[in-house]
Amino acid sequence: MAAEEHEYPEQAQLPDLRVRLRTELNHIDEQLRALLDAMDRMQGLLDAVVAISREVELPAVLQRIVTTAMDLVGARYGALGVLNESGERLEEFITAGLDPQEREDLAGTDLPSGKGVLGHLITHPEPLRIGDIRAHPSSAGFPPGHPCMRTLLGVAISVRGEIYGDLYLSERRDGQPFDVHDENVVMALASAAGIAIENVRLFERVRVGAEQFQRLLLPTLPDLAPFSAAAVYRPAAEPSRLGGDWYDAIPLPGGVVAVVIGDVVGHDLHAAAAMASTRNMLRALLFDRGSPPGAVLTRLDRTLQAVTPNPVTTTALARIEPEGAGWRLRWSTAGHVPPLLVTPDHRVEILAAEPGLPLGVAPEEPRPDHARLLPPEATLLFFTDGLIEHPAHDIDTSLSELAELASERAHLPLEDFVHALAEQHPSDGHDDMALLALRTPPA
Template sequence: MTERSERPAVEIAALADPARLRSLTDTGLDAAPDEAFDRFARLVGDLLDVPVALVSLVTETRQFFPGAVGLPDPWAARRQTPLSHSFCQHVIDTEIPLVLPDARLYPRVRENLAVPELGVVAYAGMPLTDLDGRVLGSLCAIDRKPRAWTKAQLRTLADLAAACSSELRLRIALDAAQEARRLVEHAHDRLNLLASLSETLAGTLDVETAVGRLADAVVPLLADWAMVTLIDQGSEPRWVTAVHRDPARAAEAARFGELALRRLGPASITRTVLRTGQPVLRGVADLDDVRRASDAPELVTLAERLGFASHLTVPVPAPGRGAVMGAVTLVNGPDRRAFDDDDLATALEIGRRAGQAVGNGWIYGEQRHVAEVLQHSMLPQLPQSPWVELVARYQPAADRVEVGGDWYDAFVQPDGDLIAAIGDVAGHDIEAAATMGQLRNLVRGNAYARSDPVDELMRRLDATISGLRIPTAATAVLARLRPAPGGVAVTWCNAGHPAPLLITADGTARLLESRREPLLGLTRPVPRTGAQVLLAPGDTLLLYTDGLVERRDQPIDEGMAQLCERVTAAGARPAADLCDLLLGSEQRREDDVALLALRAR
């Protein structure tokens, strides 16, 4: 552009009116041909017999022509000019038609560059308005020579301008309708997100799983990438997970989270939210936010790669405590719209629901830890025996915090015999655990220093439970082991418990079936019978509770048959390895499991 074409435009305050500019934006028009508005320009050209006709819309810095005929090059291709070439801006300034027979005679416009560069001499422009009467531009007729505009021509131009204004208003209304629809859909998506998030988070009590699900739920629906931070009891970040919408950026997001855990300073937004419990929204952000947050240059590099143009961070409140247990950070890159107050409100609700889930997970974890410690404290230390190797295992059911009723015991008699027992008290609560402890102590009290057969010991146990009125229903296997020629002699009695498993030295397994007898704790005494077997060196007697073989979708007999098949397929292996193998199944267990393996040396 020549030096002459760089002449500054006259400043007109009305051009910068935010409401007017918003209406211009809502038309959805720009410096590109639009058939409807090109039609208006052609009609003006034909009906007024002018070489140039324009539908001109004016911003605070330029005018553009969605409808145009007769413009000279290069303006015909550009479909826009700076305000230094605009007569139409004066229509917006005065809000009335501008009619000039010869622009070169009017001081207000005679220096306008539209005269020499666009050839504008005669000009007639009618206001184009929105529904509120704001002038967005003009429908103008232009001649390259002086012209006396007739009343009929100006009336025709005014009628066409009114129709053109109606088209602009329709475009604005359609944009508003589309925006309203978008907002409704956006709100619907967010409601669905919150509903599905609640369901997703309620599906687990594991904190790590819950936080991972949370991050996956908000990306990419709400953000390009997200980071969830949890704190420890000292209010220090102890765990961070970060995810990105692009799987190719997953490693970089994870690295960002790893560095954020260790290198964020006290001035960082995350630590500020963790400290104050107040959310922070940066609708427009840059990498300086990351530079101020940490002394790690790599964080800045990673943020740039992941996309960092807008972000918000909200607290994860501890339910009912008024404290903060973490923070959720959402980040958008430059290609996505900036976060706003609606996003902040949604994120705050996400943080609240996350707080409930994480809080429940922490409470569950604490309770489960207490339950496991209590359970294991009630399990005995196995004795040492020169002729029997003893191995025991206990595994609580997944996702349960109650103390179970499964138990095992083994102790050496004064005469050298070994008494072994395993049992299961009905229930999974503190009462079942208490009863389990009582039952184990009764076994010891009734059997220690007695040489009675095991069926008699079991009968005495029945009588003791009944006499002391211990309210319980329990199963148990009681066994006595003693050295014998050729191995270890075992006599056992079974009170409603799964049959013991005999595993020979070569790994073959079979159930030791005996007479099925009632559970312990029945109101009327029942006769008890014993059975016996000889363990050759290397043979193993496996006692177990029903959690190892019982499933809701199959009879217990099938589970026991599968146990035999599994043990046989495993072949000969150390007793400890065998127990670990049996408990190492990937299948989710529905009940606690106790194992007691006794291998003849």
């Protein structure tokens, strides 16, 4: 009996230990779930920062900031208000999450000017969490047709220490108000967004500077009467890349016109400098009236090799010479894409011929010359491979597409003709492109 009385207290404690153990396990489970949730948020944040950083155009960056913030906190609606220079009002408002009907209901509504709750974040750029927008002291109501919104999370975005704009999120999809975890992750995103915006701004300055520098290296076409001529240069889609594409047209004695187009391998200052030196050297060699284009290119290649270690360059050189009552085209290429000839009845011929080797490969090798008569009102089109290169198509397919485009646009004035081809080219736009067209006079 005494033994049974001694064991009873320990048996009475067992249920209590089980409860405490179960409670502790539940607590550990909650902690693990919270840790996993935090890890998921962190991974989502890292993915969002990477996605934002990949954009190189400002509108795409701003839109990506809004949508990634919505994804991170499960918000149905998002917006980014960009401040004007004074920082007092909104000059741009990027939205996401509105369905077609909601957008239609808001059609004609003025851009938010930064009043009410939106204005509160402008004047007080601290993170803002609101459980009931209408009950907030700064609330000014919604315009007609605006979707019903109850909750709000707002965070300012700074660039170089100045407020660039404000990020607004509304209505968590689970119906809960935004919490401190949502606020923290959106603040971290806003910090990365400020850096991404600044990077895009720098990219744009570099891109504009590179394009201006490139254009300064290209000539203004001279008067080539009786011919008409037009040229266009387009930089690569990727910002900050200098190109090595160039064109030139030079009136020579005896009514001769020389036309050249070329492409230096590379996209940097070295390629741009090589392009300038090659173009200038070729201009000097062209005034040797007795040399056909192939001989001029060979001499150019040997001179370049002796003077400077230029990169590999492709080029096409042509002379249009008077012959009887018409004109004769003489041309030679150094590894360059063939020119196109568009006849007065808009038929297109690809002047495919033995291309020769690019400059900088084998200077001692001669380059073949080719010739043909040109009819009145014919159009010659010289271009670089940036106009036709596409990873999904071979060169012959792209050339055929370009020939079809040239035929369809051949009725246009020459200036419009080259710009139409530069806009609707068959390439993927990854490379810069140059076009030069020359049209023979009427009979």
